[in-house]
Amino acid sequence: MATVKYSRQREAIKNFLMSRKDHPTAEVVYEHVLKAFPNISLGTVYRNLSFLVDNGQAVKVPCEDGSVHFDGNVMPHYHFQCTECGAVIDLDFDGAEESRQFCTAAASNFDGQIEGNVTFFYGKCPSCAHKNEQ
Incomplete structure (x- = not known):
């Protein structure tokens, strides 16, 4: 396996992702990293994000609205997307046993081997839900 060259840009992208809880898009990552690396291109940000995802250092979260x-x-966890404002939020929910049961139930009529599942929750985030109550 080839040695991967260290990249200050990639490290800045990774650190930015790890510092955030709001699951930024590539464009938001680009806007932030551009401040430290004025010559960085959006393409470089996309390539580095793909590298981080491919190497288990970040997670790609495709959303129903088409955004990524x-x-x-990178620890297993569930996501929630607000149908009103589009925010993507981590859910504080350990559904490991439920996930195993779901995979077992799904596999009962399937000849292949199910190794996991992805569940995405939708609705209104706390801010939007409270805004609509007023």
Whole structure:
């Protein structure tokens, strides 16, 4: 396996993702990293995000609205997307046992081997839900 060359830009992108809880898009990452690296291109940000995802250092979070967000938290967890403002939020929910049961149930009539699942929750975030109550 070839040695991967260290990249200050990639490290800045990774650190930015890890510092955020709001799952930024590539464009938001670009706007932030541009401050430290004025010559960086959006293409370079996309390539580095792909590298981080491919190497298990970030998670790609495709959303129903067609946008793609990125998460620096690579531990298994669930996401929620607000249908009103589009925010992507981590859910504080350990559904490991439920996930295993869901995979077992899904596999009961399937000849292949299910190794996991992705569940995405939708609705209104706390801010939008409270705004609509007023």
